[in-house]
Amino acid sequence: MSSSKSLLLNNNLEIPQLALGTYATSDEEIINVVETALTVGYRHIDCAWIYGNEKGIGQGLIKQLNKGEIKRSDLYLTSKLWCTFHKSERVRQQCLATINDLQCQYLDLFLIHWPFAFIDKDPSENNRDEIRLADEIDFIETWKAMELLIDEGLVKSIGLSNFNEEQIERILQICKYKPVVNQVEIHPYCPQIELENFCKKHQILLEAYAPLGAKDRSWKNENDPEILEDKTIKSIAEKYNVHPASILLHYIIDRNIICIVKSSNYQRIKDNFNLFQQNQFQLTQEDFNKIHDEIKIRFRYYKMTDAKDAKQHPFKDWQDFIPQ
Ligand SMILES: NC(=O)c1ccc[n+]([C@@H]2O[C@H](COP(=O)([O-])OP(=O)(O)OC[C@H]3O[C@@H](n4cnc5c(N)ncnc54)[C@H](OP(=O)(O)O)[C@@H]3O)[C@@H](O)[C@H]2O)c1
Incomplete structure (x- = not known):
């Protein structure tokens, strides 16, 4: 069995709706x-150079492909261009490095990981933890270099990550x-409702x-x-007699949003896939209303505060809100 539900991209290519996340999983694991x-x-794997494990992912892919049951064309592989590689001459080089590590000939999707850029000091020994802003590099330059990757056949689709509406508008203009x-x-x-509406448009x-x-x-x-401990989410989970994780995954799936979930535990990898495959229930409008009306907390787990002074930091206006 393989992940069957796909969504249609604006270039008429399909993308599997469920992806395996790979952040914070070691190269060996x-x-x-x-x-x-x-x-x-699973057929869709979400990778990134900054996660430091693309070589390991490549080895896992090759092991499976060598069994002969899955072909490269059955897979959907995403990677992301890290902030140190935003200068146009570095984009292609970095894309090739990722393709080489993943041993995958081409990428299905390549994203600009964040809108801001960092200084790229030493191309051979890039320190993944070092953050030194390079505000002078505009992501427009990066996007134009990303487009050339499609023309060259190195990637099938290109996209963004962590961009706000204004930043997306700038890309759309050029x-x-x-x-x-x-x-x-x-x-x-x-919940990202406004961004969802903007992107739909x-x-x-x-x-x-x-x-x-x-x-x-x-x-x-x-x-x-902790969203998995949230009382509203738990009460909806009780209604369907499922784990709160199932409600949170349905919160994404039932909005027709692509869902990237990470697990390195066999049972949970399987459970998350089955939940998606079997689609035993769907959240009702009433469930969505309950979530949006009752939950007042606003919280981002990924704030990228190390880069908070970047001119192009996408969440400058965001404030966490935890009612007392
Ligand atoms: N574009 C970006 O800037 C960006 C930023 C962050 C993440 N990502 C991508 O998105 C992926 C997902 O995000 P994430 O890894 O931060 O967090 P996540 O998927 O929300 O959560 C992963 C955690 O949930 C646990 N988990 C998985 N399935 C579960 C289940 N059914 N029940 C209970 N716990 C479960 C995992 O533990 P076990 O491993 O023990 O199961 C792991 O600790 C990343 O891996 C990465 O690929 C992208």
Whole structure:
């Protein structure tokens, strides 16, 4: 069995709605995770250079492809251009490096990971943790270089991640190829309704990251609200007799948003896929109203505060809100 439900992109290519997230899974661990996920039925894998595990993902992919049951064309592979590679001459080089690590000939989707750029000091030894802003590099330059990757056949589609409406507007004004998606944080504490409406108007699909609130994040603070523990989500889970994670995944799926969920646990990899495949229930309008009316908390798990001074930081206006 394989992931069957796909959505149509604005370039008429299809994208599987469920993707396996790969952040914070080590290079060694990810080999087995990828193999397991493909066996279970996932076909869409969300990667990024900054996660530091694309070589391991490539090894997992090759192990599966060598079994002969899955072809490269059955897979949907996404990667993201990190902020140190925004200068036009670095875009192609970095895309080739990712293709090489993933051993995948081409990418189905390549995203600009964040709208702001960092200084690229040493191309051979790029320090993944170092953040030194390079505000002078405009993402318009980066986008034009991304478009050339399509012309060259290195990538099938290109898109954005963490862009706000104003930033997307700027891309739309100059683009030869429209972005097909914008990948952003989405869950009931960060519902993104306005961005959803804006993107719909421009035929750009949203991809949701951190749908379960990234509960194992290393930067967790004691008082952070945990969406998996939310009382409204728990009460809806009780109604359907499911785990709160199922409600949070349906919150994405039932809005026709692409859902990127990470797990490195065999059972949860399987459970998340089955939930999607079997689609045993759907959230009703009443459930959505309850979520949106009752939940007052606003919280982003990914704030990128290290880059808060960047001119192009996309969430400058955002404020977390936790009612006392
Ligand atoms: N574009 C961007 O800037 C950006 C930013 C962040 C993330 N992403 C992408 O989005 C993906 C997903 O986001 P995320 O990894 O931050 O967080 P997430 O998918 O919301 O949450 C992952 C956490 O949930 C647990 N989990 C998975 N399935 C579960 C279930 N059924 N029940 C209970 N817990 C479950 C996982 O633990 P186990 O592993 O133990 O199951 C893991 O700790 C990333 O991996 C990455 O690919 C993109």
